Amino acid sequence: MGEISEQVNQKNALGWAARDTSGLLSPFTFSRRATGEKDVTFKVMYCGICHSDLHMLKNEWGVSTYPLVPGHEVVGLVTEVGSKVEKFKVGDKVGVGCMVGSCRSCDNCANNIENYCRNYILTYGAKYYDGTITYGGYSDVMVVDEHFVVRIPEKLPLDATAPLLCAGITVYSPLRFYGLDKPGMHVGVVGLGGLGHVAVKFAKAMGVKVTVISTSPNKKKESIEHLGVDSFLVSRDQDEMQAAMDTMDGIIDTVSAPHPLLPLIGLLKSNGKLVLVGAPEKPLELPVFPLLLGRKMVGGSNIGGMKETQEMLDFAAKHNITAEIELIPMDYVNTAMERLLKADVRYRFVIDIANTLKSSS
Numbered sequence: 310m311g312e313i314s315e316q317v318n319q320k321n322a323l324g325w326a327a328r329d330t331s332g333l334l335s336p337f338t339f340s341r342r343a344t345g346e347k348d349v350t351f352k353v354m355y356c357g358i359c360h361s362d363l364h365m366l367k368n369e370w371g372v373s374t375y376p377l378v379p380g381h382e383v384v385g386l387v388t389e390v391g392s393k394v395e396k397f398k399v400g401d402k403v404g405v406g407c408m409v410g411s412c413r414s415c416d417n418c419a420n421n422i423e424n425y426c427r428n429y430i431l432t433y434g435a436k437y438y439d440g441t442i443t444y445g446g447y448s449d450v451m452v453v454d455e456h457f458v459v460r461i462p463e464k465l466p467l468d469a470t471a472p473l474l475c476a477g478i479t480v481y482s483p484l485r486f487y488g489l490d491k492p493g494m495h496v497g498v499v500g501l502g503g504l505g506h507v508a509v510k511f512a513k514a515m516g517v518k519v520t521v522i523s524t525s526p527n528k529k530k531e532s533i534e535h536l537g538v539d540s541f542l543v544s545r546d547q548d549e550m551q552a553a554m555d556t557m558d559g560i561i562d563t564v565s566a567p568h569p570l571l572p573l574i575g576l577l578k579s580n581g582k583l584v585l586v587g588a589p590e591k592p593l594e595l596p597v598f599p600l601l602l603g604r605k606m607v608g609g610s611n612i613g614g615m616k617e618t619q620e621m622l623d624f625a626a627k628h629n630i631t632a633e634i635e636l637i638p639m640d641y642v643n644t645a646m647e648r649l650l651k652a653d654v655r656y657r658f659v660i661d662i663a664n665t666l667k668s669s670s
Contacts, residue, residue, distance in 0.1 A: 318343030324448030332366030357382030380446030462626035492516030
């Protein structure tokens, strides 16, 4: 009987999905589960487009299932809460990032790093506890366990805050964990895209000296005048790179395409840390001698736990940090993906779900 009532109470949902590895998105109707006792249901207002959406749409990581409804930078307004929900009420501004579940019992979950739980559940394209496949934020409604919902501080605008739920926490977490958040330190940021521009903003707010390392000389004026970076290196300019060797305490590398690590390792001081947060499809070459000769470290980082994600949003509110966005209608999404592939966006696309997601019927 319970199962029947669950089905009756399911919510009709509308989204845009890819049906195959072409990655082409089109309208898709489906059902969301009924609001469970610990669930928060919210109307999706905006959803950011992450570079990983592009990889997943085309199954470039080999883990995609179709139909695929992407989107893990999701913000909206609460419309219903379950009977045992304690942190949220109807009308609250909320967000959901890259995960909607984890085992909640392993050491990682106990230590508030659910993002490293072996059984964490991605916001889209993953198998949920009940065996269904998760659908993401390119849709009009979300139903998520309250543990994986964050509160959006009142002073932050929903649209420009959406990318912080993936891009923001992806760079904030390693700055904190690897100790690259101390005033007066010198930190490099490789790549000035969706992740990179937010890394600059967080690092500057922490009091850190920031150098952007980019293949694009045309981003220099923008990064210095608009984002306030302290210096800018063109990675293809041997003289510039040589002059900056042994000057950085750490580097946040946001590039998700294959690229050489040796020049970056050279920029680090002794005991420096190169932290990778981009995910290239092919393995990168790691020369070991430069690590040995400077006691240098190459590390990685993947989003952040729920507690830290909330901390990141509160920090962003305190320092007025939001993403630089281009707001687009839902039916522009395929064009946006083509532009994203060419890095033709400043710096993050955000879909205006509430105003532009309409039924095709």
